[in-house]
Amino acid sequence: MKFLLALASVALPTAHAAKEVFAHMIVGNVNNFDLADWENDMRLAKESSIDAFVLNVGAGDENNDRSLELAFQAANSQSFKLFFSFDYLGGPAGPWPKDQVIALLEKFGNDPAYFKHDGQRPFVSTFEGPDNAADWTDIKAGSNAFFIPDWSSKSPAEAVTLAGGVADGLFNFDPWPVGPSNVSTDLDKPFLDALGDKLYMMPVSPWFYTNLPKLNKNWLWPGDGLWDTRWNQVMELQPDFVQILTWNDFGESHYIGPVNEKQLGLFTTFEAPVNYVKDLAHDGWRKFLPFYIEQYKTGQAPAEFAEQAAAYYRTAAALACASGGTTGNNPAFGEPQFNPEDLMEDAVFFAALLKSDEGVTVSVSIGGQTQEASFSIAPPSGAGTAGVYRGSVPFGGNTGDVVVTVSRGGETVATAEGGKPISGTCENDVQNWNAVAV
Incomplete structure (x- = not known):
C-alpha cells in the first residue's frame, strides 16, 4: 500500500536491540499447504538467513485455525520463528475484534516458535488498523506484546501518538518508488524523525506489479534496481528491524519465496487476464540475502x-504486446500516471x-x-572491495x-541462468510486467 509522505528532518536511529530480518507471509494464500509445504518454505527462509515469518492473518478466514496449527508445528520442527x-483491511470479516486478537495471542504467544522481542515479549504487527489503536492498550496489557504496527495510512507523527502512544515502534509498508523517481530513504526519514526512542521496522521489496480486475488493481511501480538499492539503504540507515515485502504475495509480484501451484488460485478467483506468476521464479532475489x-x-x-x-528481467519487450491496461503508478492514490513502458527498461539486470x-x-x-557487459554500480565500499556489483x-x-x-582471468566465476526465456509474444496478447529472477 502506498501513501505520499511529507518529508521531515532526519533523526538517525539508535541501536536498541539485536537486529532482525523478517519476511511477510500471506496466510490466506496457503490454505492448501500441508506440513511439508510449510517446512520447505521455512528451510528456504533459514538458508537465506531470515529470522522469522510475519504471518499476515485476516479476521474471519475459515482456514486460519488449520493453517496456523500447521505453521507452528512446522516452525517447531524446523527451529524457525x-x-x-x-x-x-484484507480479512473476510473486516477489522479484527479485540477479543479475537487476544485469543490468538493467548493460544500461540507462548509457543516456543513464536518470535519474542529480546527473548521475552511476543512480537506483534498489523497491516493498517489505526482506527482500532485503542484496542491495543488492553491487548498489550493482557499479552505483554511488543507492538510494531503498520499504520501507514496515517503520517508517522500522528501514528506514533495514537492511543496515547501505544505502539512500541512503527513499520513502514512503503518500499516502492513513485515513478519516475528512484527509491530513496526519503520514504524512511519521516518515521525516524517521528519515532524518537521508539523502534523502526524498515521495508525492503524487489518488485511491484498487480493486475487483478475483481479487486480493481492494475498498476506497477518501477522495480529496476530496487532490490539491491534498498539493501544498500538498509546498510546506510541501520534500522532496528527489516521486513521483506514479501515471501508469497503473488498477486502483487513481490514474492521472494518459491512459486507453488497451491498458492496460485487467486489469479482465477480475482479474474486476472493472465497468470503473471506461473514459471516466473524469483529465487534469484534470495541469493545474496545471507551476505x-x-x-x-x-x-x-x-x-x-x-x-x-x-x-x-521481464520476459517480453514492453511494446511487444498490449499493456493490459496497466498504469505506471496508481492514480487512485493521487499519484501521477505514466505509461508503464516509460518506467521499466527492456533490459537484463545482472x-x-x-x-x-x-x-x-x-x-x-x-x-x-x-553482449559484453560491465558493472555500472559498485558496492558502497567502492570498486575492488567485497560486495554486490551491478549492471x-x-x-x-x-x-x-x-x-x-561472470569470469575472472578467463575462468568462469559464476553464472545466472535457467529462467523463462525472453519472447516476442505474450500469453493472451497481454503484457506481463512481472520479472523472472535467477
Missing part, C-alpha cells in the same frame, strides 16, 4: 562467502557478489546472441534463453 501481523543480512547485523562484509551471480571486481568480465547471452544490458531485439556469465 513466527509472529502475527493482524490484517485490518546482505550479515552485513546489516554486523556492520561489515562477511569474511567468507561464495562468489555468485544473479539476474532478473549482479555479482564478489570478493573484488579486479580482472572480472561479464557477458550476457540472449538466445545465443552475446544491465538492453534486450536489443533479441529473444530466447538468458545466460549471464
Whole structure:
C-alpha cells in the first residue's frame, strides 16, 4: 500500500536491540499447504538467513485455525520463528475484534516458535488498523506484546501518538518508488524523525506489479534496481528491524519465496487476464540475502562467502504486446500516471557478489546472441572491495534463453541462468510486467 509522505528532518536511529530480518507471509494464500509445504518454505527462509515469518492473518478466514496449527508445528520442527501481523483491511470479516486478537495471542504467544522481542515479549504487527489503536492498550496489557504496527495510512507523527502512544515502534509498508523517481530513504526519514526512542521496522521489496480486475488493481511501480538499492539503504540507515515485502504475495509480484501451484488460485478467483506468476521464479532475489543480512547485523562484509551471480528481467519487450491496461503508478492514490513502458527498461539486470571486481568480465547471452557487459554500480565500499556489483544490458531485439556469465582471468566465476526465456509474444496478447529472477 502506498501513501505520499511529507518529508521531515532526519533523526538517525539508535541501536536498541539485536537486529532482525523478517519476511511477510500471506496466510490466506496457503490454505492448501500441508506440513511439508510449510517446512520447505521455512528451510528456504533459514538458508537465506531470515529470522522469522510475519504471518499476515485476516479476521474471519475459515482456514486460519488449520493453517496456523500447521505453521507452528512446522516452525517447531524446523527451529524457525513466527509472529502475527493482524490484517485490518484484507480479512473476510473486516477489522479484527479485540477479543479475537487476544485469543490468538493467548493460544500461540507462548509457543516456543513464536518470535519474542529480546527473548521475552511476543512480537506483534498489523497491516493498517489505526482506527482500532485503542484496542491495543488492553491487548498489550493482557499479552505483554511488543507492538510494531503498520499504520501507514496515517503520517508517522500522528501514528506514533495514537492511543496515547501505544505502539512500541512503527513499520513502514512503503518500499516502492513513485515513478519516475528512484527509491530513496526519503520514504524512511519521516518515521525516524517521528519515532524518537521508539523502534523502526524498515521495508525492503524487489518488485511491484498487480493486475487483478475483481479487486480493481492494475498498476506497477518501477522495480529496476530496487532490490539491491534498498539493501544498500538498509546498510546506510541501520534500522532496528527489516521486513521483506514479501515471501508469497503473488498477486502483487513481490514474492521472494518459491512459486507453488497451491498458492496460485487467486489469479482465477480475482479474474486476472493472465497468470503473471506461473514459471516466473524469483529465487534469484534470495541469493545474496545471507551476505546482505550479515552485513546489516554486523556492520561489515562477511569474511567468507561464495562468489555468485544473479539476474532478473521481464520476459517480453514492453511494446511487444498490449499493456493490459496497466498504469505506471496508481492514480487512485493521487499519484501521477505514466505509461508503464516509460518506467521499466527492456533490459537484463545482472549482479555479482564478489570478493573484488579486479580482472572480472561479464557477458550476457540472449538466445545465443552475446553482449559484453560491465558493472555500472559498485558496492558502497567502492570498486575492488567485497560486495554486490551491478549492471544491465538492453534486450536489443533479441529473444530466447538468458545466460549471464561472470569470469575472472578467463575462468568462469559464476553464472545466472535457467529462467523463462525472453519472447516476442505474450500469453493472451497481454503484457506481463512481472520479472523472472535467477
